[in-house]
Amino acid sequence: MKDFEYFAPKTVEEALPLLSQYKGEAKIIAGGQSMLVIMRQELLAPEYVVDIKGISALDYMTYDESEGLRIGALTVHRAIEKSPTIQKHFKVLSEMETNLATIQTRNWGTIGGTLCHGDPAGDPVPVLMTLDAKLKLKSLSGERMVAMEGFSKDILEVDLEPDEMLIEIQVPVPRSHTGVAHEKLMVMQGDAGIVGAAVSITLKPGDGVCEDARIVISNAASIPLRVRKAEKSLIGKVINDQLLAEAGEAASAEADPPSDVHASAEYRREMVKVFVRRAAIRALERAKKG
Numbered sequence: 001m002k003d004f005e006y007f008a009p010k011t012v013e014e015a016l017p018l019l020s021q022y023k024g025e026a027k028i029i030a031g032g033q034s035m036l037v038i039m040r041q042e043l044l045a046p047e048y049v050v051d052i053k054g055i056s057a058l059d060y061m062t063y064d065e066s067e068g069l070r071i072g073a074l075t076v077h078r079a080i081e082k083s084p085t086i087q088k089h090f091k092v093l094s095e096m097e098t099n100l101a102t103i104q105t106r107n108w109g110t111i112g113g114t115l116c117h118g119d120p121a122g123d124p125v126p127v128l129m130t131l132d133a134k135l136k137l138k139s140l141s142g143e144r145m146v147a148m149e150g151f152s153k154d155i156l157e158v159d160l161e162p163d164e165m166l167i168e169i170q171v172p173v174p175r176s177h178t179g180v181a182h183e184k185l186m187v188m189q190g191d192a193g194i195v196g197a198a199v200s201i202t203l204k205p206g207d208g209v210c211e212d213a214r215i216v217i218s219n220a221a222s223i224p225l226r227v228r229k230a231e232k233s234l235i236g237k238v239i240n241d242q243l244l245a246e247a248g249e250a251a252s253a254e255a256d257p258p259s260d261v262h263a264s265a266e267y268r269r270e271m272v273k274v275f276v277r278r279a280a281i282r283a284l285e286r287a288k289k290g
């Protein structure tokens with residue numbers, strides 16, 4: 001690993017001037033679970049490393065019925081997985097975290113680090129996209145809010161300026177009769193998904209017609225991909241087995257999966273069909289419960 005100058009600010013107010021002063025030459029490190037791998041492989045050799053793990057003010061979760069859920073960027077995966085509030089109001093987030101990596105990685109890796117890393121195989125982004133989450137970004141020039149959808153730009157590339165930090169993830173309270181589920185294909189529990197699918201379904205109370213659907217697939221394109229044709233195949237209809245199969249087919253047609261040592265593109269396309277359908281079945285069951 002190349003030498004670098006190391007800073008360990010304890011507040012956002014200390015971190016932002018460093019990112020501004022060394023804009024383009026400094027890199028943030030949080031839990032280091034992805035960063036250290038990349039630095040060891042010398043794929044990245046920053047002159048300055050700004051270690052934000054000690055900014056305790058960004059380690060929090062709050063929830064209320066009007067504001068929804070707010071998660072500080074430095075909250076570790078394990079805290080999200082184990083939070084009684086998350087388990088009660090956003091069960092899908094806790095379930096997704098249970099299948100993310102090993103306990104060691106979940107104990108140290110942060111939610112902010114995962115989102116900013118921009119890995120198209122990452123699990124949190126598809127789930128947060130189906131939940132319509134927003135991100136608060138901050139630099140010395142001010143704050144901006146961006147939608148989770150659209151934050152990923154390409155493989156390992158996100159909508160983040162070199163002097164910006166992710167501060168908070170905001171998740172609105174889902175409408176009533178909404179069910180959300182996440183499924184991923186793993187060889188062993190905690191493996192990165194060969195493909196993954198997050199599905200949100202909102203039913204009209206009474207007649208059970210699908211009012212809204214959001215479907216996002218992972219590791220099936222260069223970014224977590226919202227598959228709108230698949231969503232359209234469900235909206236305005238009473239969902240049945242045939243429609244679920246059609247949604248899977250549509251998602252697979254919209255996917256542009258890679259071929260790598262883990263799976264061929266053809267296999268991934270087949271698995272997108274299966275996992276979109278599986279996640280949709282569970283989302284539908286949950287939506288029916290109100």
Ligand SMILES: Cc1cc2nc3c(=O)[nH]c(=O)nc-3n(C[C@H](O)[C@H](O)[C@H](O)COP(=O)(O)OP(=O)(O)OC[C@H]3O[C@@H](n4cnc5c(N)ncnc54)[C@H](O)[C@@H]3O)c2cc1C
Pocket residue numbers: 027028029030031032033034035036052073074099100101102105108109110111112113114115116117121122123124160164165166167190191192193
């Ligand atoms: C063995 C292993 C298995 C894994 N399996 C999975 C899996 O199954 N599913 C999955 O989704 N992920 C998986 N991961 C990835 C893991 O989720 C991430 O490595 C980790 O959560 C990243 O968080 P971190 O705090 O360690 O970020 P770091 O590695 O410190 O940083 C990652 C990137 O984000 C940037 N960054 C970090 N925080 C901020 C911030 N607040 N503002 C701006 N930029 C920031 C850094 O500059 C860097 O570019 C796995 C990782 C390992 C090591």
